[in-house]
Amino acid sequence: MTEIAQYNFAYLDEQTKRMIRRAILKAIAIPGYQVPFASREMPMPYGWGTGGVQVTASVIGPDDVLKVIDQGADDTTNAVSIRAFFQKVANVAVTTHTGDATIIQTRHRIPEERLKAGQVLVYQVPIPEPLRFLEPRETETRKMHALEEYGLMHVKLYEDIAQHGHIATTFAYPVKVEGRYVMDPSPTPKFDNPKMHMSAALQLFGAGREKRIYAIPPHTRVESLDFEDHPFEVQRFADPCALCGGTDVYLDEVILDDRGGRMFVCSDTDHCEGRRAEGHRGHLAGEAVGA
């Protein structure tokens, strides 16, 4: 066993951490506003959560317990590699249990279990600017945020209704934070939007490639944009989870064969395992687990 290099605790050098920490504090003080920061190159490509990793690295300490999820699952590539990264460079305890974690880094989901005070949820964000696909110029979107000019976003949602009869945006559904800034909640399904509202946990968002950090403090109003005659609604599922029988959870579709067979299971693997440990069973649980 030869160690090639010794890194500073949590990989980043101290000056970088200070810079990110200052950005985090301003982000908390101005909820929903995107604070520019000097994003560093990380030992993983952009798009793999470099923003979230830098935020986590600046916040984490030796006493923390880290959970990393990718689309709700603890055992997918992105989650496994980021968890291994922090075990190596920060030697922190890790867990898959939502309730045991002090810091949860997430890609595109919010855990089903209600988060507690003191927990920190760190989102990996690809495109932090909710107006970017409507207005490509940063100078313009910045001015729109400065003037609180969000008419364009409502036009976009209105066009959804004109075309489809309902608001067809299903993920990265724009929210308004504390009645001021319109914010991209990262590509979480809109199913998770209500969990951001008045959450007891601190929510931090890191976009590495786009060099932005933003935040939602605990107990902060987070409203999904909508219209009086087309109120915001979350996805509904016809069947419960095929493994744990859970309802009111976000489900993933799994293809079972090449004849159209499929099942719907919890996207949040920890939640699903917890329910099965408590004895809940879905209609496919026997075969799937026993096989």
Next chain:
Amino acid sequence: MTLDSIAIEGGFKDPVFDAQTMFRAIMQAMAEPGTVHHGIALTKPPAPLTPEAAGVALTLCDQDTPVWLDPALQADEAVGAWLAFHTGAPIANTPADAHFALVADPENLIGLENFAQGSQEYPDRSATLVLQVASLTGGAELLLEGPGIQHQARLSPRPMPRHFARQWAQNRARFPRGIDIVLVSREGLAALPRTTRIADQED
């Protein structure tokens, strides 16, 4: 002791972990205004800079962040020398240039509007004030509301800048521009981000 040895001694014992502990306390204080956080990593700065305020400076300040010292701290050049050695932060000549302001005498602080407020486009380019208060209790009670506070929070720091409630309401009215405050005392650390409202207690 010579001036030089005062400047060199008294930093964090363990810079990496002390700064992390301290940052978490500041972050939680900022996220939950009105709550008091302990577990402060102590430093031994020259008076009148307190160990708690110096800890905040060592955690957040470096060569990128001009620091303004109030007249009480400017009076002793050992303070500036100590900060220069431990953080590398330049001393700001005017409050408007400062990213951080360290204040030993909050009662006689100049108006909050003199500090950098950020711009409408970049409200993050605003000052963070670190006020050394004698105590977080015993002063006029501030009833706090806003993001990070479930219902209401109470904090009674003393002493505070003159006409603080009115000054703070003006700061709040400038949102998203405005300054943020970190209060430090021997009892711990609390914060007032610009989103926090001080409720009217007239009734």
